[in-house]
Structures are given as C-alpha cells and as structure tokens.
Amino acid sequence: MAPDQVVLQLTIGTSFGLLLFLLASGFTLTFGLARYVNLTHGAVFLVAAYVATSLAKQGQFVLAVLAAAGTGLGLSMVVYLVSRLRWSKLGADHLSQVLLTFGALLVFAELARVAWDGLPRSLPEPRFASGSFVLAGVSFPRYRLYMGAVALVLAAALWWLQERTTFGALVRAGVDDRDMLEATGSAAKPLFAAVFGLSGCLAGLAAGLGAPVIGASMGQEFTVLVLAFVVVVLGGPGNLTGAFVASLAVGLADAFGKALLPTFAEFTMMGLVVVVLAWRPAGLFGAPQT
C-alpha cells in the first residue's frame, strides 16, 4: 500500500472512529448507568440521518445537524418513556430490554422507509468544509478532517461532562455502585432520563455529522449498531475511555479492512474482535463484572 494511501486510510479511519465514539458512547453510558441494553440506538441513528438529509439546501448544514440531534433526543426519550411503563421488569431484565428495543428498532426503521421511500440519501458537504486540499503530496478530504475535529471536540466535551460536572459525578458513581444509586431513590429517575436523552442526542449528532460522508440508507440501523456493539464490548461496557480507544481501533480496522480486502472487510473486524476478546474477555479496560 502506497504511503499516501496509508495516510488517507488513517484519516478516514480516525475520523470515522471518532464518529463511532459519539454513537457508542451513548450506548455505553445507557448500559453502564441504567444497565439497559438499547438496541434501538441503531434505528435512532438511521432516522436522524434521514432527517439530516432532508435539510439538504446549502446553508442549512448546521440546522441539519441540530435537527438530527433533536431527532435522536426525541426518539431515545420515546424508548425511555415506553420502558418506564413497566420499569420493574425493563429496568432489570436484559432479555426484556432486548425484545422491546429490537421491536422499537423495527418500528422506527419502517417509519424511515415509509417517510423516505426506502431510498438512500445524502447530504452535500457544507461549503466551508468541502473538497480536498493537498499536503505533502497527499490529498486530504476536507470534510472528513472537519468531521473528525468536531467529533473530537464533542468527545472532549463529553469527557469534561463526565469528569468535571456534578452530573458526571453522579453518572460515574451510579456506574460504579448501582445499589447506592438505587438507595438514593428519587435521584435515579431524572438521571436515567438525562442519560437516555444524551445518548440519543449523541447518536443524532453522529448521524448528522456523518451524513455527508456515509449518508442515510436502509440497513444502517444494523451495520452501525454492530460497530457500536463491537466498540462497547471491546472497550468494556460502561467505560468511556475504553470506548474511545476501541472506537479508534474499530474505525481504523474498518477503513483498512475495506481498503485492503473489499469483499472480506468483515473478516478484519471479526478477527480484531476475536483477538482482543481472547486476550481480555472483559474488554480492554473492562473491570470484571461482579
């Protein structure tokens, strides 16, 4: 592989990995705090992506991204509110969570198919970050860099939120000691709602930011979900730092896999998963779950 190709794939892989982090972090937070496996996350991404592509006029890019974020927030809250109808079961039993969120995924995906005729759509790159520029003989796509930078800023904001704010402290405490959180009673509900909302918002942002590059198409609810799962398991469920490292690893594996073995790109991913889990079943940073 030629050096400029390598650099290109590195860029693509890293920027995609950062985007993936936004998506996976939401999932890992919901799981880490509320012990809730939210399969609908993929469909939330899908619908948000389609919403973003609906605002395809020039000058509407920021609006498109914000609309996607809002969609993500709304849909996640719907899932949360429906779950609250029987939280005694859904708050604790993973199988029920899986059934409910998978069902919601099917419903949302069908909504998307009806609303947008099941056709793939795309969002044009915003004028301020389009085209490519050449540096040291290598051609870099401008938008990818922009996307990666924004995702990185958001990731940093998320880190700050988790490490430096009261909200973050509550989340971290809740992740470490669920029983203590439950003992505080009333504090848990709004916290869970906030985490659901935040995760949906992040998924929407990822969809909106990613729209110029990966667009919106039926089937994303699964492909994107799978990558998020791989990140979560490799990084250790509930662990943001782990998710960050794993996202980059997965993003790079995805990029290089697709470049080197277009048909068998999946094997690179599966290989990565097998190798990491064989070495560390609890994930790279995961503490063994008691």
Next chain:
Amino acid sequence: MRRHLALLAIGIALVAVPFATDGFHLVLVTRGLVWAIFALSVWLPLRVLNLPSFGHAAFFGVAAYSAGLAVTRWGIHNIFVAVGVSVAITCLVALPIGVIASRLNSVSFLLITLAFAEMLRSLALRWRELGGSDGLVGVIRPRAWPLPVNLTEPVAYFYLTLSVLAVCVLVLVVLTRSPAGGVLVGIREGEGRMRALGYRVPAYKTFAFLVSAAIAATAGVLQAYLNRFVSPEELSALVSARGLLIVVLAGTQLWASVAVAVALTVGEDQLSSQTQHWLAVIGLIFVVVALLRGDDGRRVWARLAGGRWHRGEAGRPAEET
C-alpha cells in the same frame, strides 16, 4: 398426565396436517416447523444456561448457504450428506465464537453474537460467489437415499421436517436429563459454586453452544431446501429475534415452542399479505411482549424439559406450572 395428552394431541395434529390442508398451507406449516427447530436451538442457551443469544441467525444462515452450495457447487446430491456437511461447517464457525462467548458475561455475549451474525450477513451481501444481495438461486432439493421418498413433493418434505423436529426434541430432552444437563443447570444457578467444585465451566458452556449451533444449522439446511433459495436475510437479526420471541412466548416447555412457531409463521404470512408495513407490526408485537412478559419463575426454570433427576422419580414429568 395432562401434559402427555397435550403432547399426543399435538403429535397427531401434526402428522395429520397434509391430509387437512392444501399445498400452499402445507408449505406454510412446514416453514413453521423449520422455525420450531430453530427456536429449539435458541431455547438451549436461553432456558438452560440463562444466556440469551442474539446471533443464532449466523448458524442458521451459514448452514443454509452451505446447503445451497452443496447442491449447486459441490456436487452433493444426498440430503443426509448435505446436512452432515453443513452442520460440520457451521460447528467449525461456531467453535471460536463459542469459546470466546463462553468467557463473556451475558450482555457482552448478547452483543457479540449479534455483531458476528450481522458481520456474516454483510459478508453474504457482498460476496459475489454467494450471489450477493440476490442470494443463492437454483437450489434443488437433493435425494433422500436410502429412503424411498421424493423430496420435491411437498408432503414428503413436510414429513422429513417433522421427523427432524422430533429428533431434535429428543436430543434436547435426553441432554437435559443427563448428568451433563444437570451440570449445565448447576452452572446457571451458581457458576462460582460449580467452579469451586472443580468443574471447567467455560468448556461446558462451549459444548452447549455447539449443540445449539448444530440444531440451528439443521433448521438452516431445511430452510434452504424448502425455499429452493438462500437469501442473506437468513443471517439477519430478525431471524435471531424471531427465535427469541418464540421461546419467550412459549415459556419453558419445549413442546410449546412448536405450537408457537407454527402459529407465528402462519400469522406472519397473513400479516405480510395484509399490509406492507408488517415489519412495524412485528416490532410492535415485540414491544408488547416485552411489556407484558410474566416473571418466568425460578422455580419453573429448575424443572427442565419436564424431567426431574431423582432416582425415585426417573422419567416422571414435572407438574404443570
């Protein structure tokens, strides 16, 4: 006693199906039986080990493709050989997944099995050799030598599927009543205790995983020859979810899975002919089931497949719960 009568009634009803239905519905019920076999494969890790697998579509699909390739590319013309080859290939794929998954906690297990199945589906969509998104076409039903039947006839194929279902049920009943089955239940009830007693827990989990993969594979082969076609959708999460749904609705009893599977298949067919948004309706069914699920009592789970292991009660089925 009541249970035995119910089983007998279902058995008779199933055997009599070809005499009571037309060709189209016969194929539909056959399809329901294939799903019943698939549900059995999901039943094993879920009810015996409390491990919900969302990736059994992988085994279903890999076996379906193997079965398809067997007749179209590899020159295999006998169904028993095709089953053997497909199950063997599927178990080879299942082995590394099983070894790794046995060491994961139940949520990671769920996520990773789903991820693997989806990755295989993406692969199937893209791989030209397998037909890509069009799937594998021209899959003809192989011969059934030494049985003197012609599998291209729907009735013959129905009875074949029914027989395979009976064999799989038998395998599971025998397994759960055996010492190994007892160990699996012990692992479900107290993994730490079993380790302290000297049991190699991951090995047992992998074994159960392989058995369930083999059963899923058998269903996959039957599906391929039933439809005479293999689509990448056989590897999709919907397939795995359907398996879970059937097992959840059927509760802990094996035989109930058969009834639910057939009912669900017929229902789905009706639904898809009524509305093009049937997927959304299925989704709503999932949501409703999740919200309305009863508490499968622990007490119930301890009595598997109607068997108690005590010397004095060997073979006597458990009371209805």
Next chain:
Amino acid sequence: MTDALVLDRITKRIGGIQINREVSVRLAPGERRALIGPNGAGKTTLMNIAAGALRPTSGRVLLNGADVTRLPVHRRARRGLARTFQITNLLPALTVGENAALAAQTGSWRRLDPVRPWSAWRSLWRDVDELLDRAGLAALRNTPVGQLPYGQQRRLEIVVAVARPCSVILLDEPGAGLSTEETEELLSLVFGLDPMLAVLFIDHDVELAFRLAHRVTVLHLGEVVAEGTPDQIRGTPVLDEIYLGGGHRA
C-alpha cells in the same frame, strides 16, 4: 509424614494495604487448627489464598507436599482441597440431593455424559444417600435448598464440600449465623468424617476454638502473634493484648 497443608511465608498486599505479612502455617494430616484473631487480622484473606481464590503477593501454598500456589480453585479442589464459604454458596433452586450429587460426581467421567439419564446413575445416588445419612439430612433429599433452614444449609454445605475425598478442608466461619451448640454440632460432624482430614477453621468464638482444636494460630494485623496448643495460648497475655477491652470476644 508430609504436611497436609503448608502456608509458607504468605504475604498479601492490595494497593498499599498490607493484609498478610509472612504468615506461615503447617497443618499435619488429621490436625484441627483454629485460626483466631480480631476483625481485620487477615484470616479470611489467608483462607482465600489457601483455597486459590486469591494469589499471594509472595509466599507459597503446598498441598500434600505439592506446590499449588499457581493453581486455580478448581484444580486445587481436584487435588483434595475442600472449602466452605462464610455465606452459603449452595444452589438454592436445586434440591438437597441434587446439590450433593453435583459435588459427588466430580471425580467420575460419567458427569460428562450427555445421553444417559442422570437419575439412572445408581451408584451416584447411593453415594449421595450415604452422604446425606451421615449428615442427618436424608429426609430432606428432595427439598429445594432455598427452603431449608439456615442451620441445615450449613450442614449441607459441609456435606457438599467433603463429597469427594479430600485431605484438607477450610472452614470460613462455619458458625456464622448459628448458635454455639449448633456450631459445635457442625464442627463435630466435620471432625467425625475422617481422622486423617486436616481442618483449618476460623471462628470468632475463642472458647469454642480452644475446646475443639488441636492447635491454635492467632493472627493480629496480618501477622502470626502466637501459635500453640490451646493450653499454651491460654496461659499467655497475648489474647488480652490483641482483643480490645482486655477480655476475649465470645
């Protein structure tokens, strides 16, 4: 004769905290050793290290002369090391007989059998009946463990632990949750099993420990501060020194 169990200069540090420091204990076959000391002395940690649930920071564990320091729990179990837990670790949804059977069958290849019915394994259930008889639990064979009163669960736990031939048994607070009489009954059950069985037990009842043990090891703040026969220890001021208030805890 080789010692049944040797803990050789066991040291355990977690983070910056020293839990055990150079603790050595030698158990001869058939010896009954009581491990006493105030809370925080490191007794349960020592027991976990002996069992294999924890690795020592330094030091060795020898079982019948063989170095088992690196072996995991299930391997030590197979070599004849049995243990019970402070909190009962039985399988509550299964019956008394089934719990005992799972323990009793570990030595036989037939436990891997995926075909013949478990109930048809007559020799196993005969052994189970024998075990339960000896512990006085035969009548409860078909009762789910979750429904047993606590004292009987503790008895069952002993039964399960010794279902397979073992040369050493570790009892972590066998009397937790039981009255003195019940504890003594339980310990007598253990001692009556096999004269060659080496027993290491932790108990907070010092008088009971003195009554039943051959030798006593006294731990304080992670170190051995005294060791000897009950009479030897009784005469020294060490117990008064380490237990608060000058008197031993009952």
